[in-house]
Amino acid sequence: MLNYEEEELRKFKPSLEVTNFEEAVYKEDLTDMQDIVKEVMAKKEKTVRR
Amino acid sequence: MDYTKKIMYQSNSWYNDGLRKAQVRDMSGAIVSLQQSLQYNRENIAARNLLGLVYYGIGEVSEALVEWIISKNLCPRDNIADYYIKKVQNSANELESLNQAIKKFNQCLVYCQQNGEDLAIIQLKQVIASHPTFLKAYQLLALIYIQMNQNTKARQILIEAKKLDTTNELTLTYLQEVTKQRGRYGKNAERSFRKPKSATVEYSLGNETIIQPKRSKIRDMAQQLAFANILIGMVLGAALIWFLVAPAVNQNRSEKLNNQMRAYSEQINTLEAQVSARQEHWISIEQPETRHRKQLIRQRQHLTAMRNCFRFQVRAVPENIVIRIWQTRCLRLQEILLETVEKRCMIHFLILFSQQHAREDMQPV
Numbered sequence: 001m002l003n004y005e006e007e008e009l010r011k012f013k014p015s016l017e018v019t020n021f022e023e024a025v026y027k028e029d030l031t032d033m034q035d036i037v038k039e040v041m042a043k044k045e046k047t048v049r050r
Numbered sequence: 051m052d053y054t055k056k057i058m059y060q061s062n063s064w065y066n067d068g069l070r071k072a073q074v075r076d077m078s079g080a081i082v083s084l085q086q087s088l089q090y091n092r093e094n095i096a097a098r099n100l101l102g103l104v105y106y107g108i109g110e111v112s113e114a115l116v117e118w119i120i121s122k123n124l125c126p127r128d129n130i131a132d133y134y135i136k137k138v139q140n141s142a143n144e145l146e147s148l149n150q151a152i153k154k155f156n157q158c159l160v161y162c163q164q165n166g167e168d169l170a171i172i173q174l175k176q177v178i179a180s181h182p183t184f185l186k187a188y189q190l191l192a193l194i195y196i197q198m199n200q201n202t203k204a205r206q207i208l209i210e211a212k213k214l215d216t217t218n219e220l221t222l223t224y225l226q227e228v229t230k231q232r233g234r235y236g237k238n239a240e241r242s243f244r245k246p247k248s249a250t251v252e253y254s255l256g257n258e259t260i261i262q263p264k265r266s267k268i269r270d271m272a273q274q275l276a277f278a279n280i281l282i283g284m285v286l287g288a289a290l291i292w293f294l295v296a297p298a299v300n301q302n303r304s305e306k307l308n309n310q311m312r313a314y315s316e317q318i319n320t321l322e323a324q325v326s327a328r329q330e331h332w333i334s335i336e337q338p339e340t341r342h343r344k345q346l347i348r349q350r351q352h353l354t355a356m357r358n359c360f361r362f363q364v365r366a367v368p369e370n371i372v373i374r375i376w377q378t379r380c381l382r383l384q385e386i387l388l389e390t391v392e393k394r395c396m397i398h399f400l401i402l403f404s405q406q407h408a409r410e411d412m413q414p415v
Contacts, residue, residue, distance in 0.1 A: 002227050004197045009163065011220065012190055014156040016112035018149040024116045032092040033057045 061090035065097040072104050077185075077215040080104045095125045102134065108215055109184030111138065111148050151181035158190060167194045185214045185221075192224050201228045356383065 002008050016024055068083030081104055087097040102117035115138065118131035125131075138145060154177045161170040174191040177184060188211035195204035205228045211221045268275070356379060 002193070002196060002224075004193070005163075008193055009159075012159055012186060012193075014159060015110065015152045015186060016116075017152050017156075018112050018115070018145060021112040021115045021119075024112065025119050028116060028120060030092045030120070032088065033060075033090045034054060037053055037057070 057090050058094075061087045061094045061097065063087075064090065065094055065100070068097065068100060068104075072100060072107075075107075075213075075215065076217045077104050077108050078218045093124050095121050095129060095131075098124075099129070099131050099134070102131065106134075107183065109181055109186065111145070112152070114138075147180050151177045151184060151187070155184065155187050155190070158187075162190070162194065167198065170194055183214060185211055185218065188214070189218075189220050189224065192221075192228075196224060196227060196231070199231070201231050204228050205232075353383070 064083050064087035068080045068087060071077075071080035071083055081101065084097050084101040084104065087094050088101065091097075098117050098121040102114040102121065105111075105117060106114035115135065118134050121131040122129055122135065154173050158170040158173045158177070161167070161173065171191065171194055174187050174194070177187045178191065181187065188207050192204045192207040192211065195201070195207065204224065208221055208225045208228065211218065212225070215221065
């Protein structure tokens with residue numbers, strides 16, 4: 001049996017309105033695997049220099 | 051191999067997976083795969099544009115626009131995202147109606163949290179009418195129907211939702227729940243749980259919701275009912291005539307026939323009696339006549355025979371003997387003639403006899 005109010009209804013999030021999508025563009029996290037690898041390598045280089 | 055190339059290969063692999071899923075309208079799977087692809091390489095333009103298209107396909111227009119705008123920022127030239135954005139922005143009215151639909155959906159969520167499911171259902175139907183690819187609206191409407199134990203309606207809505215996204219987890223869960231409830235309570239369970247039907251019809255005209263009293267089915271069927279009533283009346287009238295009036299008419303007719311038959315039979319009896327009486331009379335008349343006639347013929351024959359014999363004897367025997375014989379025979383004949391009924395014959399014969407006798411008396415013996 002579905003738990004209507006406490007479980008199922010909470011799965012539904014408000015949809016993004018068309019007028020507010022610019023804000024969403026700015027909030028979008030564009031970090032990818034290359035960024036993470038670069039960051040990891042940079043940290044590694046720092047530790048090697050020390 | 052350079053790690054950047056490895057990452058790009060991985061990103062492309064996820065993109066291909068997402069494309070395959072999008073082609074069979076497995077939107078949820080495609081979204082996951084394309085997001086994976088973008089996590090490996092955010093500059094995978096094809097994956098981002100396809101993700102935007104998949105979002106658009108399930109009615110998430112804003113999400114689609116976000117992906118296409120980012121795509122366009124990352125790759126301003128020869129990017130199909132530009133075409134998509136222009137296409138959406140050019141149809142301003144459609145975009146406005148989509149925006150209104152999304153707003154109504156968000157409002158419906160608030161209604162549901164405030165136990166206003168009836169109002170939410172009305173709003174969600176409007177949302178679906180104006181934005182037919184909005185998957186979330188279908189799912190929320192189905193959830194409300196399930197909550198109100200209107201499983202048939204929920205099932206119909208979920209089937210429509212499944213056409214938009216074949217493997218959506220929420221849709222499949224709700225479908226399974228509907229199937230379970232139908233199996234548990236049977237089809238009749240829905241009727242027992244169903245709320246009484248509202249006596250009003252609601253529809254939207256522009257931005258206004260109009261509520262009208264519902265047209266009753268009986269009023270709609272008035273003409274058909276009138277025709278049916280006339281037919282029933284005709285049938286009843288025919289039955290009344292057949293069972294009540296017709297037997298009385300038949301009885302009168304049969305009585306008349308019986309009377310006529312009786313009169314005819316009486317007439318026949320009297321006529322038969324008359325005929326039989328006549329026949330008896332005729333028989334009584336006919337029998338003596340024929341008998342007398344036969345006797346007369348026989349006597350005439352006898353008489354002629356005797357006459358011939360007499361003539362022959364007269365020539366052969368002496369006259370006095372002849373006369374005696376003649377006299378005896380005449381006497382005998384006289385006796386015979388007396389027995390007969392024909393007096394005329396006898397008289398005639400007697401006359402003849404007397405004449406003959408007178409002639410013979412005059413002659414000497």
